[in-house]
Amino acid sequence: MDKFLRAAIDEARQGMAEGGIPIGSVLVIDGEIVGRGHNRRVQQGSAVLHAEMDCLEQAGRLTAADYRRATLYSTLSPCDMCSGAVLLYGIPRVVVGENSTFQGPEGYVRSRGVEVVVVDDAECRELMAQFIAANHALWNEDIGE
């Protein structure tokens, strides 16, 4: 497996171990991980720290030139908010672990010039399937439903 997707899954598993929603993300620039994150709705009572947002926050303030060489990895298809962050910063490439549990606005993101690669990884799917089966209401809250 791609080592960066592996790192994102490790973040998801860390979130799960904390009692949180098992979605993880890493930001990669020039072959190096510059930010890591996982969903913190439960852990911090956060309405905005989806995995991708937490990852971008952990990466810190970067220049536009940095973002334009970056790839954002996420174990799950980024929602409207996280996709919007990709568009704001002009991140040119997103690698998605799976999009069968949930699919964000991938078509719109592609129409704005972003490359979206969907790996369809079984481990990512299984993490979410187990989580949602046991935490349906929490999952719905996380996606605004």
Place this chain on the structure above:
Amino acid sequence: MDKFLRAAIDEARQGMAEGGIPIGSVLVIDGEIVGRGHNRRVQQGSAVLHAEMDCLEQAGRLTAADYRRATLYSTLSPCDMCSGAVLLYGIPRVVVGENSTFQGPEGYVRSRGVEVVVVDDAECRELMAQFIAANHALWNEDIGE
């Protein structure tokens, strides 16, 4: 002036007083302000706490039913990220202080069923004009340019 836009401007001024980017936001449900925020890029070294995101975070974890009765006020047209947060949570109405300094994806947001009201408020415009004249690089960083 609409008292909620006034509250958003007060948030923007608080951010400016802290040395930050003068953009403010409030979230209103059933005629009450349930969250307030301002841009915290400078104050917290944050890449994700635009005013609207900070406001949603301060409002805390809400139910979908809460968001669907909400109006988000912002002194400036919400960027891709903040617009995405509106779409994620199904917030049906956004009131924008001004969109001449910067315009987010208002057309796309409207196409997704959100009412976007642009007030074109002179005080909001003036806050940004003064700030950008003195902080051009910081402003570009905040909008990914």
